[in-house]
Amino acid sequence: MGKTQQHSLPIRSQLSGCTVEGKAMNIVYPAGASALADRAAFHNRLRRAGPVSRAGDGDYYLVAGFEAVKTLLEDHGRFSKVDGNQLAPMEHNYALNQDPPSFSRFRAIYNAYMSPKGVRRWADACTEIAEELLDRLEPLGSGDLLDLFGKPLPAAVTAKAVGLPEGQIERYRTWTDAFLGTMIEDPAMQMRIIEEMYAFFDEELERRRATLQASGIDRPAPDHVGTVLGDNLISLLLTTQVGGRYLTDDEIRRTVRGFFLGGVDTTGALILNTLHRLLEQPELWQAVRKDHSLIPAAIEESLRFDPPAxxxxxxxxxxxxxxxxxxxxxxxxxxSIPSANRDPEIFEDPDTFRLDRKPVKGGINHLSFGGGAHFCPGAWTARMEAGIALRLIVERLPKLRLVGPVEHYDLINFWVVRRFPAAWD
Incomplete structure (x- = not known):
């Protein structure tokens, strides 16, 4: 867990000036070497320490345990997203950074579009992209599955779903890699990456506006999506009104950024984290090879056991x-999602990866996609991509095996693969 101590002195928040008197406070170090070396152990100890701890290496609290995390996710009155979901408050109270009821109206724009039924529109494209990637990597016999598959597949599918040009995957990978690397330590660099992305998004908005103008359309509507404009998220956001008005460019940029950055690395991590656990236990790998109906269970257990966020x-x-x-x-x-997903009050044998796990409290498998109004809108896309990817990998790479340690980024709030050395010859 790194350094841990009980703190009985007043704790002052730099953000609020509030002072907490007289209570023993559990102080933890999420960015410490010990915590990063064994994330599951850190989050388990965090839960056992109580629902709230204080970061000793940053000005923030941590909330742990299934009931406490579920309460936080659903209590938008006390736990607000109006200043974003990162450590540094930013982009106050617009687009994805809102709370109900205003956010509920905004969410309605894309809710049906990103539903389980809605995301099927990209299944054929996902299958085609995955097959092409496997055609290229199969003759190699070995390599880093992150570079060869885990990154390019979700980048290409997300670009198609969002409505970005599909021939610039390396550019998108540069954005997501840089964003991960600056998430906590370098907000200024992060803003420069965002500015570059926004300039690119603006080009796409102008291209669509030119298409609408050439078609004589001055008041676009959602029925122009898939007809006059391409069938993608940018087109939907450009043509849909909320409260009698169209979205501003800033609202569209922020939403597209959220979907894009949220959809690439975490979906790739879901695919590779699932493979990692299956390959660690060859009997599980063989079970999935023999029975593809186990793939959805493997995905849900991976989300519980190794949440990408x-x-x-x-x-x-x-x-x-x-x-x-x-x-x-x-x-x-x-x-803390890991502390919730491994809470023994909710999950039997929580520290074991199992394919026979059944849904528990209220049919919940885990809290990896969040909850409440801000339940991850990309959940169904991620499940669809992971299901297609794993089925094809199991079919086409039956001899797949690890040939070195799987490495992850040293981030306090993401479990994203950095290197996945494998062989399949």
Whole structure:
């Protein structure tokens, strides 16, 4: 867990000026070497310490345990997303950074579009892209599956779904790699990456506006998506009104960025994290090879066991108690998905990867896609991509095996693969 201590002195939030008097506070170091070396152990200890801890290497709280995390995700009155889901507050109260009821109206734009039924429109393209990637890598016999498959597949599928040119995958990979590398340590660099992305998005918006103008359309509507314009998210956002008005360019940019960055690395991580656990236990790999109907169970168990996103940030709206801890208003709070997904009060044998696990509390398998109004809109796309990818890999690479340690980025809130050395000859 790294350094851990009980702190009985007043704890002052730099953001709010609030002081918590007289309570012993569990201090943890999420970015410490020990915590990063064994993420599951860190988050398990975090849960056992109580629902709230304080980061000793940053000005934020952590919330752990299934019930506490579920409460945070559903309580938009006290835990707000209006300042975004990263440590540094940014882009206040617009687009994806809203709370209900205003966010509920905004979410309605893409909710049906990204539903389980809606995302089927990309299944054939996903299959075709995956087959092409396997055609290229199969003769190699070995290599890094991240570079050869885990990154390019979700980048290409996400570009198609969002509506970005599909021939610039390397450019998109540069964005996502750089964004991951600057997520906590370098907000200024992160903003420069965002500015580059926004300039690119603006070109796509102008191209669509020119198409509409050439067609004599001055008040676009959703029925122009898939007819006059391509069938993709950018076209949908450009043609849909909320509360009697069209979205601003800033709202469209922010939404497209959220879908794109959220859809590439985490989906690739879901595919590779699932493969990792199956290959670690050859009997599970053989079971899935023999029975492809086990693939959905493997995906859900991977989401529970190795969530690609370990948690996101929220902001507190007032001073209030959670457990025995007083949380200060205007503080940042990071919720811990691994601590929730491995909570023994909810999941039997939580630290074992199993293909026979059944849904538990209210039919829930895990909290890896969040909950409440901000449930991940890309959940069904990720499941669809992972299902297609794993089926094809199992069919075409039956001798797949690890030939070195799988490496992940050293990030406190993501479990994203950095290197996946494998052989399949």
């Amino acid at each position: 370990f948690g996101m940030f929220r902001g507190t709206t007032c001073d209030f108690a959670m457990g025995e801890t007083e949380l200060c208003a205007n503080s940042r709070v990071l919720y």
